[in-house]
Amino acid sequence: MIKGHPLKGAFIDFIHEINGSTLFSYVEKVDALDPVRFYEKGIKWYKGERFYFKDREGEMTLAGLGSVYTIQSGKTNRFADVEANWDALTKRAAVHNPYDVYGTGPVAFGGFSFDPEQQAGEEWSRFAPSFFYVPEIMLTVYEGETFVTVNVLCDGTNSLALFERIEERKRWIFDQNDKAMNEKAVLVELRSGDTDAWKNSIQSAIQSIKSDEELKKIVLARKITAVFDEAIVPDHVLRRLDEEQPDSFIFSIEAMDSCFLGASPERLVKKQSRTLMTTCLAGSTARGATEEEDRKLADALLNDDKNRIEHDYVVQMIRREMQSMCVSVTVPEEPIIMKVRDIQHLYTPVTGLADEFDSILRFVERLHPTPALGGLPAQKALNVIRELEPMDRGFYAAPVGWMDYRKNGEFAVAIRSGLIVQNEAFLYAGCGVVPDSNPDTELEETTMKLRPMLRAIGGGNE
Ligand SMILES: C=C(O[C@@H]1C=C(C(=O)O)C=C[C@H]1O)C(=O)O
């Protein structure tokens, strides 16, 4: 800690008293700094250990650098294990947070894989069935104000030198005015996979639904691979997503040499004190070239039986789960339209009131996967997905986000996303299959959903 820092005395007392490793966390209010720039600058010391998360309303952004503490779990019991691990750390932490603003103080960022029972794909080797880390330095922008949180994991042996090092890095990040990086890898090949085989799997899913009275919907996804001439710099992709998709969640999570990132329109769940927000998002159509065409497409979507059914299964499940966990739940009668740059969706926002001390993870566990990404009922749909999808979804379509030391936090559904490993990018898109699905139309829908990531990595469709 630098000389004269107001928390120096508190820190010295703290390191003398601790027994085992304990978190010392402090929050300061700082001048505004572009959070993408903060993330980019962090590459100097924290490459492979950075995250970014911006909500779709633009109300809050988090950017984290470094990893002072990691939480991972096995395939089973993962929500309870993560919760217990995080609780144990935060209960003993010394937190100096005079601001008490949402998203400041100790935060763990990460997520859960879509389906831990899916056969592990090599490209996802850096991502455990659940994977979270606590940053060393984190920037929070909340309603226009900027805060920085510093987390130090003290084990009784580290000294003030560790604080000095972090403070020095922090100062460099805020002071140094270096230029943004802008060189760019060139796309050499786009592998779309076997689209005929994929359409056959849609047909098989339709058959599965028709032959099982209980099974209503299955979401199937596909993966494309973009190969570049040299290593892709994920920072460039993040910056482009942030600029090109102002109405989406923007997220990025680095895990050593891999980076998973995307621009998702879909909130899984947000908890702020007693208030819960979640989203039913399913049913899709294109954007129009003119305002009038755009409106016509939206009207057609609102009145289309196939898409309304696809959407309604999501509403049914989310309403049921939320009612079982909340004291009150509000679900609008009819969906509205959500528009993002390349696509429009049927959208039903859901809110609820729960106990302040309920954990965000309880909601994540109960809601994931919603029928927007898995199907209805979830377990049966997952069995069909395991059988028909020849890939590991990894963190695609899964909960990605953050939780704080007060059981609050927010998770997006990590769609419109891709995994970057060296010079390859794996991009994913899926669609909701119901008996009236048409394989050609579903293929087109997934192509449309791939566009934001393709544009951001520089793979055409500007
Ligand atoms: C599965 C994806 O998107 C989901 C499927 C939708 C649909 O089938 O209409 C719409 C929104 C998302 O909930 C994806 O983007 O990969």
Ligand SMILES: [Mg+2]
């Ligand atoms: Mg659809």
